[in-house]
Amino acid sequence: MDLDSFTRNWSELRRLVGPSVKILQVVKADAYGHGAIEISHTALKNGAACLGVANADEGVQLRVSGITAPIIILSPSTKGEIREIIKYGLTPSLSDLMFAGEFQRHLEEAGVTAPVHIEIDTGMGRGGILWNEAPALIRKILAFPNIVVEGLFSHFASSEICVNFNEQQGTLFLALVEKLSAEGISIPIKHMANSGAILNYPRFFLDMVRPGLMSYGIHPATQTEGKADLCPVMSFKTRVILLKEFPKGAGIGYNRTYITDRPSRIATLPVGYGDGYGIILSNQGEVLIRGKRVPVVGRVSMDMVTIDVSSLPDCRIGDEAVLMGRQGGEEISANDIASRIGTISYDILCTLGKRAPRIFVQQGRAEAVEPRLRRIFIPQEERSLARIDGMIRQCFQVRARSEELGDAIFYEMFEALFGKNDRPLELRTNFRYDITLSEPGGEQAGETGPAADGFRVTTHIEYTKVFRNPVFLIGCALDNGQLSAFFDDPLCEYRWLLQDGGSGDADKDFRVNRVRIDEEDIPVIRRESTNRGYEVWCGGEHLKERLGQQVRVELEVVTRSSRGCRFFPVYLVYPTRGLEINFRYEGTPVSTVQEICFFAGKHPYPEIIRDPGRCVSLRIRDGEWIFPNSGVTFLWDYDPSK
Numbered sequence: 001m002d003l004d005s006f007t008r009n010w011s012e013l014r015r016l017v018g019p020s021v022k023i024l025q026v027v028k029a030d031a032y033g034h035g036a037i038e039i040s041h042t043a044l045k046n047g048a049a050c051l052g053v054a055n056a057d058e059g060v061q062l063r064v065s066g067i068t069a070p071i072i073i074l075s076p077s078t079k080g081e082i083r084e085i086i087k088y089g090l091t092p093s094l095s096d097l098m099f100a101g102e103f104q105r106h107l108e109e110a111g112v113t114a115p116v117h118i119e120i121d122t123g124m125g126r127g128g129i130l131w132n133e134a135p136a137l138i139r140k141i142l143a144f145p146n147i148v149v150e151g152l153f154s155h156f157a158s159s160e161i162c163v164n165f166n167e168q169q170g171t172l173f174l175a176l177v178e179k180l181s182a183e184g185i186s187i188p189i190k191h192m193a194n195s196g197a198i199l200n201y202p203r204f205f206l207d208m209v210r211p212g213l214m215s216y217g218i219h220p221a222t223q224t225e226g227k228a229d230l231c232p233v234m235s236f237k238t239r240v241i242l243l244k245e246f247p248k249g250a251g252i253g254y255n256r257t258y259i260t261d262r263p264s265r266i267a268t269l270p271v272g273y274g275d276g277y278g279i280i281l282s283n284q285g286e287v288l289i290r291g292k293r294v295p296v297v298g299r300v301s302m303d304m305v306t307i308d309v310s311s312l313p314d315c316r317i318g319d320e321a322v323l324m325g326r327q328g329g330e331e332i333s334a335n336d337i338a339s340r341i342g343t344i345s346y347d348i349l350c351t352l353g354k355r356a357p358r359i360f361v362q363q364g365r366a367e368a369v370e371p372r373l374r375r376i377f378i379p380q381e382e383r384s385l386a387r388i389d390g391m392i393r394q395c396f397q398v399r400a401r402s403e404e405l406g407d408a409i410f411y412e413m414f415e416a417l418f419g420k421n422d423r424p425l426e427l428r429t430n431f432r433y434d435i436t437l438s439e440p441g442g443e444q445a446g447e448t449g450p451a452a453d454g455f456r457v458t459t460h461i462e463y464t465k466v467f468r469n470p471v472f473l474i475g476c477a478l479d480n481g482q483l484s485a486f487f488d489d490p491l492c493e494y495r496w497l498l499q500d501g502g503s504g505d506a507d508k509d510f511r512v513n514r515v516r517i518d519e520e521d522i523p524v525i526r527r528e529s530t531n532r533g534y535e536v537w538c539g540g541e542h543l544k545e546r547l548g549q550q551v552r553v554e555l556e557v558v559t560r561s562s563r564g565c566r567f568f569p570v571y572l573v574y575p576t577r578g579l580e581i582n583f584r585y586e587g588t589p590v591s592t593v594q595e596i597c598f599f600a601g602k603h604p605y606p607e608i609i610r611d612p613g614r615c616v617s618l619r620i621r622d623g624e625w626i627f628p629n630s631g632v633t634f635l636w637d638y639d640p641s642k
């Protein structure tokens with residue numbers, strides 16, 4: 001796609017219509033196969049007032065690419081498109097009262113107004129309100145409070161040739177404008193002229209023109225060729241991928257529709273009807289190689305075409321082959337191909353533009369862009385997490401310039417956060433974790449709860465987070481499998497792993513002393529032993545009113561640690577800001593407590609405060625981020641004789 005040619009065509013356009021007529025660049029059907037996003041950006045740089053598309057989807061594609069200019073949908077829209085039209089600020093064209101009414105209802109509901117253009121059918125017999133019914137309908141549409149009628153337009157049936165019917169259509173349209181104006185109705189932008197009319201009917205330029213084909217450098221008819229100097233924007237090129245010598249009498253391609261009538265050199269090109277090079281060009285098309293025209297022989301396949309290069313003894317694998325465009329002094333134009341197979345240039349451009357990668361050329365610089373059939377990614381519209389994850393992974397691969405490294409980053413970082421599935425991710429702030437080791441039966445005489453045969457570990461945890469589940473679960477896993485089952489349960493607020501697999505006595509192993517949300521004690525609903533370990537369910541319907549709010553969660557749990565086990569780990573599995581961890585062991589035979597911190601990445605190393613014989617504390621300032629898979633393990637010695 002030669003964007004310099006496109007810009008040159010725009011100068012011709014501007015020369016023809018003069019400085020004050022607005023230009024709407026028609027970019028429907030992916031800009032006639034040229035790539036709507038690139039073409040739109042270039043047209044806007046050249047002074048286009050707005051863009052014309054065929055439906056809402058095409059408009060959304062442009063919006064998502066960052067285009068803010070007005071986008072007019074030239075065909076009648078459907079009810080189903082109204083949501084997108086409003087959301088993406090597109091301008092529909094109205095052809096009937098039913099749609100107009102529906103659009104008004106949606107606008108009112110959304111509490112917004114929107115511009116529209118009204119289409120008048122002056123003889124095209126397709127979109128638009130029939131011209132004689134138009135005044136009544138326009139009055140009704142004007143009465144809709146949320147619809148702003150910005151434009152009024154009509155479309156010619158045969159503007160590329162000079163026939164009386166064009167004058168009739170134009171006259172009807174002007175008469176309507178006149179009639180409305182007599183009623184005091186004036187619509188700001190009136191427009192009618194497509195490429196043919198821009199070249200043939202200056203009288204109907206009105207306030208705005210709507211070029212499509214001519215901006216792409218193609219004349220709509222041979223009759224207009226003297227009126228503007230246009231250069232084709234699109235060429236369609238490939239390379240020879242295979243060369244073979246055949247004897248006389250060999251069949252070429254499906255159904256052997258071509259039999260060599262002499263010894264022949266046949267080249268294969270990697271292009272077929274799947275790329276829009278129509279099957280009808282079988283034994284009919286021509287290709288330029290080494291500046292010469294050579295014929296397509298045999299049937300065009302889906303992905304390949306064969307050409308007879310017997311006349312080119314120098315032809316080599318890798319030679320450029322031009323199926324449309326210029327090479328040396330020769331040219332194959334869209335119109336040449338179209339007339340050969342009984343269609344029009346519009347059709348050729350649209351179909352050739354569909355599959356092949358596009359290369360946009362501007363001031364000598366070439367940039368490849370995806371073909372349109374690989375659909376544009378629209379983040380907010382994309383619901384498939386698998387697809388999003390796939391894209392992020394690929395982004396890492398590209399960014400790291402290594403597939404292996406990219407994947408490593410993805411799995412490490414991404415899966416640590418979200419898990420294999422869609423683990424709900426939450427941010428916890430001001431995380432406080434108090435571990436108190438004590439002798440069983442210490443302060444509570446007659447202790448029969450946890451830790452009768454070991455240390456008692458009382459863990460008090462506090463953090464601030466957005467409240468999500470009015471009824472939630474605190475889990476205690478006996479092994480790693482159970483632990484990950486708790487991780488996968490979005491209702492699981494907090495989870496423990498018992499170091500030594502538990503004693504089978506839930507009450508001895510794990511007791512939830514206290515659950516508080518914003519200082520309110522939350523009742524335990526039930527406790528059970530399941531195949532995930534021990535589950536303690538808490539909460540209540542009344543907590544629903546806190547949903548979505550920041551709350552301070554407090555949990556206090558008592559577990560036990562056997563005498564032989566001389567460590568206690570704390571893991572952080574959610575992104576967290578601000579941290580304080582205290583390990584208290586006063587009054588136990590534990591001595592020389594060490595802490596092994598594992599804070600990965602750029603996190604600040606925690607500040608460590610020791611109070612020998614009593615406590616070890618870790619602190620990370622409130623604003624600092626701590627990422628998952630960080631934590632600390634406390635290790636100790638102890639003197640059983642004490």
Ligand SMILES: *Cc1c(COP(=O)(O)O)cnc(C)c1O
Pocket residue numbers: 026028074155193194195196210211212213214220
């Ligand atoms: C497609 C279209 C055009 C552009 O037509 P060209 O002949 O390519 O210039 C203009 N107006 C409307 C309403 C169209 O649908």
